Amino acid sequence: MDYTNASVKNRTFGQTMRSDAWWVQPLLVFAGLSTFIIYSTWAAFQGNHYTFGPYLSPFYSPELFGSSGHSWFGPKPPIWPSILPWSPAFLILWAPAGFRLTCYYYRGAYYKAFWADPPACAVGEPRKSFWGENSFPLIMQNIHRYFLYIALIFIIFLAHDAWKALWFEDPATGEVSFGLGVGTLILAVNVILLGGYTLGCHSLRHLVGGMMDQISRSPARKHAYTCVSCLNKRHMIFAWLSLFWVGFTDAYVRLCSMGVWTDWRIF
Numbered sequence: 001m002d003y004t005n006a007s008v009k010n011r012t013f014g015q016t017m018r019s020d021a022w023w024v025q026p027l028l029v030f031a032g033l034s035t036f037i038i039y040s041t042w043a044a045f046q047g048n049h050y051t052f053g054p055y056l057s058p059f060y061s062p063e064l065f066g067s068s069g070h071s072w073f074g075p076k077p078p079i080w081p082s083i084l085p086w087s088p089a090f091l092i093l094w095a096p097a098g099f100r101l102t103c104y105y106y107r108g109a110y111y112k113a114f115w116a117d118p119p120a121c122a123v124g125e126p127r128k129s130f131w132g133e134n135s136f137p138l139i140m141q142n143i144h145r146y147f148l149y150i151a152l153i154f155i156i157f158l159a160h161d162a163w164k165a166l167w168f169e170d171p172a173t174g175e176v177s178f179g180l181g182v183g184t185l186i187l188a189v190n191v192i193l194l195g196g197y198t199l200g201c202h203s204l205r206h207l208v209g210g211m212m213d214q215i216s217r218s219p220a221r222k223h224a225y226t227c228v229s230c231l232n233k234r235h236m237i238f239a240w241l242s243l244f245w246v247g248f249t250d251a252y253v254r255l256c257s258m259g260v261w262t263d264w265r266i267f
Contacts, residue, residue, distance in 0.1 A: 011124030013116070022120040029113035032240070036247055040093075043250050047087035049257040050250070054165045055183045057250040058190055062157045063088045099151040102144035104202045105239050145203040152204075155195050162187040168265075180266040183252060190242075190249045197238035200231030 016022065043050075043059050050057040051068040063070045065077050066088035076086050100106055111117045118125045133141050165184040169176050198204070209215050209225030216222055231238065255261040 013124050013126040015124040016120075016122055018120070018122055022123060026113040026116075026119050029109045032243075033110060033113065036243055039247055040097075040250075043254070044087055044089035044093050045085060046254075047085075047089070049254045050088070052183065052253050052256040052263065053169070053181075054167055055187060055253045055256070055263075056161050056164075057253045058158055058161070058187075058194075058246050059093060059250045060089050061154075061161050062092060064091050095147065095150045096154060099144070099147040099198075100239075100243070102141045102147055103239065104144070105235050107141060145207070148198070148201050148203045148207075151198050151201075155191065155198055158187075158191045158194060162191050181263050182266070183256065183263045185266075186245075186249050186252050190245050193238060193242040193245050196231055197235070197242040199228060200233075200235045200238055201228075202232065202235070204228050205232050 040059060043057075050060040050063075051070055056063065056068075056070045060066070061070075062072060064072050065075060067075055071088070080086055112119055116126050131138070133139055162184070165187045166178055166180065167176050168179045168181070205225065205228045208221055208228055212218065212221070215225055252261065256263045
């Protein structure tokens with residue numbers, strides 16, 4: 001079976017000698033990412049039902065400006081143009097979105113699923129030229145490492161949200177007490193999965209272990225490199241689990257806020 005670059009280059013779109021169901025994976029990736037993009041865009045534009053008691057949707061965290069009790073600086077800033085729609089998510093969602101968009105794993109996934117570049121190994125592409133990531137707009141993928149720095153800070157914010165989700169206010173007395181709800185567990189799992197995805201990033205692996213000829217000379221960096229490498233082996237799994245769970249976390253908070261779901265208190 002000839003899988004050389006020359007033979008693939010001369011094939012028409014979709015032409016291949018493969019007999020397996022090579023199209024299943026890009027189709028599932030297309031369906032999964034499209035569903036998340038549609039839902040997260042809709043959720044971001046809502047601008048309401050993103051909090052429930054001590055719970056804050058990760059799509060809106062940190063809430064820099066907003067009308068809920070989680071807001072850092074009060075309501076919508078007066079300088080916000082009146083002709084534009086407003087949502088607290090608009091101020092922060094670009095950061096985690098940029099981190100995922102430029103992620104090394106997701107690049108390979110959506111290049112295949114959305115652009116068919118290529119649709120799969122040894123399958124004909126719809127184009128004959130190859131530009132790589134050296135020209136606009138794909139050259140912007142090179143800023144992934146900077147999105148990583150921001151994403152690491154966001155993990156701290158989300159961990160703080162999970163901590164705040166342990167403290168419930170009695171609506172009758174106004175007293176705040178320690179407790180555990182289903183939503184608390186959901187927010188905690190969200191931090192764990194997003195942490196596994198972020199801390200397994202290829203750029204973080206290079207950051208903690210790069211620029212040294214012999215990493216063994218620095219035991220602290222070697223341990224950090226080993227830890228990141230362990231998570232990096234499961235980067236694809238964490239990428240999908242965290243993507244699903246962050247969307248589910250927003251949906252849980254939203255449906256509880258709308259009165260559709262009941263948040264059961266464990267204690």
